[in-house]
Amino acid sequence: MLDRDQLETFASVAEQQSFERAATLLNVTRGAVSQRIKALEESLATILLLRDKPVTPTPAGEVLLRHVKALRLLEASSLRELLNPSVGEGPVPLAIAVNADSLATWFMPLLRDLFAQRAVALEVVTDDQDHTSGRLRRGEVVGCISTDAKAASGFVAEPLGAMEYRCYATPAFVAEFLGDGLTVANVLRAPAIHFNRKDALHAEFLQRRFGVRIDRYPRHYLPSPSALLEGIAMGAGYGLAPSTQAQRLLQEGVLQELAPGDPVHVDLFWHHWEMEPPIAREITDLIVGHAAKCLIQPRRPTGKPRRQRTLSPLPARRRAREVVIASM
Structure with a gap:
């Protein structure tokens, strides 16, 4: 013991x-x-x-840290079942890791639902979607949104759907740098806008488009989805942004799309503990259910009905705050 x-x-x-x-x-x-x-x-x-x-x-310490966090959540769930709801122990501290683009787009309505139910004191940790899973393995959070389809031992990776990114610039920027299109010669001199130094999305887009890896091009780093889009809209450079986020600026003519037939779809997965305490499981169900409505879902063969998840909304008595969910 x-x-x-x-x-x-x-x-x-x-x-x-x-x-x-x-x-x-x-x-x-x-x-x-x-x-x-x-x-x-x-x-x-x-x-x-x-x-x-x-x-x-250490690796052994990471395993034990997850055990302690699970104990805390299990104890909180049990107390909420045993105590009179009017007495309550207050919201349960949880932390999750969410990539910044999700937080700036489809995830925000879900946060409103979580805050309104007042069941958890939520800490949201933001990071690049390729790097959030490390926080889960280290025990910093109880769930994370990641691009990794494979879960580590002891975890589950549930598919959420895909975010769509498109390449944008202002008409004035296009006239100055990309008058004859998105060519290798133009890319080598036109400033690009990246989220941060971990962001590989732009480089992957160029490699897929031209068939070769291109590294030596000028770039700005703006580590916020809104700042990145604002930088593109002010003509500082061209770059990839979630299509839902850029839609209004595109319709208003502030931006134009540089590769209309070449969107980038980034598959997202919700990684969580294999054996989840009840409160964490409720959060998982809410996230997976909300993503099914907001993200691009894979086409399924005709005649094969999609398996329905049974969502368990947080009970009214489990009333309750950032974008990583981890117990604190």
Whole structure:
């Protein structure tokens, strides 16, 4: 049987990334924190934390951190079942990781639903969609939106659908840099706009279009979906943006599409624990159900009805806040 005080102390150090900050949070001495961690590691015969700056969990520590977070959620779910709803213990802290483009488009109406039900104190962590799954494996969040179709051991990757991106620029930018079209010669001199240095979408678009990898072109970095689109609209460069986000500017003539027959579809998946506590499972059902209405879904063979998911909306008594869902 694992000692709960030792487990909570370990989780506090992992979450705070510091023995000193964990001691302050727990209102104990730094020595007491060290003793509890040492005793826990000895009982499990493994090292759980790397004593660097910042402190990080080892692979074994990541597994144990997920266990502690699951315990917290399971306990919160049980208390909500047992206690009078009017008494309540307040919203349950959760964290999830959501890519910035989803947060700026289809995910926002879902957040309104979650906030209105007041069941969770939600922390949303944003990152590039190719890099969110690492946060889930490290135990920082209980679910994440990722482009990775394959789930790690102990996790499930549920398909959400695809986001559509198209390449845009202003008419004035096109006249200055792309008068004879989106050619390799023009791409090498026309400024592109990327989300950040992790963003590989633009490079993949160019490689697919021209059949070769193109790296040596000028680029701006604007790490916000709205800032990226604004940069394109002000004529700073050309770039890829979600088609739903750019639709109004396209209709108004502020932007024009550079490759009308060449949209980019990015498949998204919701990664979560294989064995989810009830509250986390409710969040999963809400996200998967909402994505089915908002994202591009794959065509299914005629005559094969789609399997329906049974959604379990959060009960009214489970009333409750960012874009990674992780227990805190």
